[in-house]
Amino acid sequence: MSDDKDKNAQDEIYKEIQDFAKKLQEKYGLRELSARMVTGPEVPLGKIGVEKEPAKEKIELNFNLAPRDIKAELDKYVIKQDAAKKYLANAAFYHYRHIEKELKTGIRQENYQKNNIIMVGNTGVGKTLLLKRLAKILGVPLVLGDATKLSKTGYVGEDVENLVRDLVREAEGNIKLAECGMIFVDEIDKIATDSTIMGRDITGTGVQTELLKPMEETEVELVSTSDPVSMMQGIMAGGKGRRPTINTRNILFIVGGAFPGLPDIIKKRMHSKRVGFKGEVHSESEKTDYLPHVTTEDFVEYGLIQELVGRLPVRVILEDLDVEDFYSILQHSHCAITRQHVHDFSLIDVDLNFTDEALKRIAQLAYEEKTGARGLMTVCEKALADFKYELPGKNIHELSISKDTVNNPQKTLKRVLVIKPLEDFIGQFFNTSGIKLSFSHGAINFLAEKTHLDGLDIVRYCWDRLNGCDRLLEIIDIKEVQISANILKNPMKEIALMVNKNRKKRSR
Numbered sequence: 314m315s316d317d318k319d320k321n322a323q324d325e326i327y328k329e330i331q332d333f334a335k336k337l338q339e340k341y342g343l344r345e346l347s348a349r350m351v352t353g354p355e356v357p358l359g360k361i362g363v364e365k366e367p368a369k370e371k372i373e374l375n376f377n378l379a380p381r382d383i384k385a386e387l388d389k390y391v392i393k394q395d396a397a398k399k400y401l402a403n404a405a406f407y408h409y410r411h412i413e414k415e416l417k418t419g420i421r422q423e424n425y426q427k428n429n430i431i432m433v434g435n436t437g438v439g440k441t442l443l444l445k446r447l448a449k450i451l452g453v454p455l456v457l458g459d460a461t462k463l464s465k466t467g468y469v470g471e472d473v474e475n476l477v478r479d480l481v482r483e484a485e486g487n488i489k490l491a492e493c494g495m496i497f498v499d500e501i502d503k504i505a506t507d508s509t510i511m512g513r514d515i516t517g518t519g520v521q522t523e524l525l526k527p528m529e530e531t532e533v534e535l536v537s538t539s540d541p542v543s544m545m546q547g548i549m550a551g552g553k554g555r556r557p558t559i560n561t562r563n564i565l566f567i568v569g570g571a572f573p574g575l576p577d578i579i580k581k582r583m584h585s586k587r588v589g590f591k592g593e594v595h596s597e598s599e600k601t602d603y604l605p606h607v608t609t610e611d612f613v614e615y616g617l618i619q620e621l622v623g624r625l626p627v628r629v630i631l632e633d634l635d636v637e638d639f640y641s642i643l644q645h646s647h648c649a650i651t652r653q654h655v656h657d658f659s660l661i662d663v664d665l666n667f668t669d670e671a672l673k674r675i676a677q678l679a680y681e682e683k684t685g686a687r688g689l690m691t692v693c694e695k696a697l698a699d700f701k702y703e704l705p706g707k708n709i710h711e712l713s714i715s716k717d718t719v720n721n722p723q724k725t726l727k728r729v730l731v732i733k734p735l736e737d738f739i740g741q742f743f744n745t746s747g748i749k750l751s752f753s754h755g756a757i758n759f760l761a762e763k764t765h766l767d768g769l770d771i772v773r774y775c776w777d778r779l780n781g782c783d784r785l786l787e788i789i790d791i792k793e794v795q796i797s798a799n800i801l802k803n804p805m806k807e808i809a810l811m812v813n814k815n816r817k818k819r820s821r
């Protein structure tokens with residue numbers, strides 16, 4: 314088929330879909346229709362947060378913050394990374410100021426170079442977190458992508474364009490706002506290709522090349538031809554006749570990666586003139602010394618194509634975080650990690666808190682995970698999982714996490730599951746008999762073992778074991794008794810022994 318014929322057939326189908334979309338829209342109304350299309354048919358309507366019809370032509374961007382205000386906002390959520398915050402704040406500020414000016418004056422500055430950003434930092438040091446906060450501060454949509462996923466599908470171009478389309482979804486259908494959004498492509502170092510191999514690896518270079526056009530400027534059709542839902546959405550959003558597109562000129566691109574081995578390359582370049590020099594970076598501090606000196610040449614040596622690096626004028630280096638930093642993150646009032654768990658426990662009416670020693674221990678264990686601050690999540694999850702599983706419906710309303718709990722959650726869990734109901738039992742026993750009971754460590758452990766094995770109801774079990782003992786104890790007029798594990802195992806015998814012993818003592 315010739316190109317013309319192709320185009321005609323495409324237009325025809327497009328027109329048919331458009332008519333169909335119009336009919337659907339008339340039947341359901343735009344709001345219900347888009348809600349249904351986003352979630353699929355199985356979710357009942359009314360549960361979806363589409364409150365108003367998306368405003369398509371209006372954008373409100375928050376440009377009244379200076380770079381230092383942006384940094385101050387970032388400081389509230391992100392520990393350390395001062396240099397990164399500064400460069401990001403600058404890049405974002407001047408980028409959006411520029412857009413604002415163009416929108417106001419209507420004059421397009423032809424030779425404008427976008428402040429696209431490359432972030433170098435290990436996993437879990439705050440790259441994504443910084444961008445999420447930045448997007449929030451600026452009020453622009455953000456899409457997170459992964460370079461390695463882009464390379465796998467084969468329809469490489471489609472995928473990069475999908476990231477652009479996702480911006481429209483993030484912007485709730487507001488194309489103008491989507492056109493001012495940010496796209497983060499993580500793991501870019503993983504698609505670097507070995508520059509020493511002739512011809513280079515096709516896939517990696519391919520994805521890198523695919524990124525070039527959108528990074529500069531291109532029109533991306535809102536309608537992906539491979540996805541019927543987005544096709545319909547595109548047609549609906551576009552209104553009459555024209556095919557809606559998203560222009561990428563003002564979209565800020567950020568790529569990120571850990572770039573292991575990059576410091577070696579920098580070091581080698583910086584000292585290459587010295588004879589007999591071995592360019593290997595050994596210590597962490599040395600690594601931090603070299604990274605800020607990274608140049609385009611180094612990235613190219615690493616395996617990024619020249620054209621890509623050329624479009625990434627802003628270079629942001631993130632520091633590694635140590636135990637102290639992890640501790641600071643946990644102490645931080647906006648710490649998302651502990652907050653999330655506090656929130657989870659509040660859902661089952663449990664007031665969760667951490668002792669200072671517990672936070673220090675979590676920081677230490679997280680550091681040993683070697684996954685950056687991400688380790689904090691792993692360690693917290695591990696410490697709390699059993700509580701999350703066992704506590705719902707147990708009438709327990711407070712949980713304090715100590716260092717011991719972090720080290721051995723099971724032990725604390727057992728105690729928590731036993732102690733609260735024991736307190737209830739002690740109260741009930743006192744009310745009926747006037748005798749004040751306490752339980753030895755041995756008794757608590759014995760009960761903990763039993764609850765764990767048998768899913769035992771402690772209050773009922775204790776009544777079962779100690780019913781009638783109050784009358785025996787009354788004989789000798791005892792008002793306070795400590796219950797041992799032995800008493801629980803053999804209540805009548807042990808209490809009778811106690812009574813006898815007491816009697817003898819008295820008669821002496």
Ligand SMILES: Nc1ncnc2c1ncn2[C@@H]1O[C@H](COP(=O)(O)OP(=O)(O)O)[C@@H](O)[C@H]1O
Pocket residue numbers: 390391392393394434435436437438439440441442443642649650685686687
């Ligand atoms: N500098 C930091 N300050 C505060 N929290 C951080 C920091 N770095 C990482 N975190 C925590 O670790 C989690 C994972 O970090 P993320 O930003 O996703 O790392 P990455 O650098 O791999 O993108 C974040 O959601 C956050 O809770």
Ligand SMILES: [Mg+2]
Pocket residue numbers: 440441442499
């Ligand atoms: Mg990330």
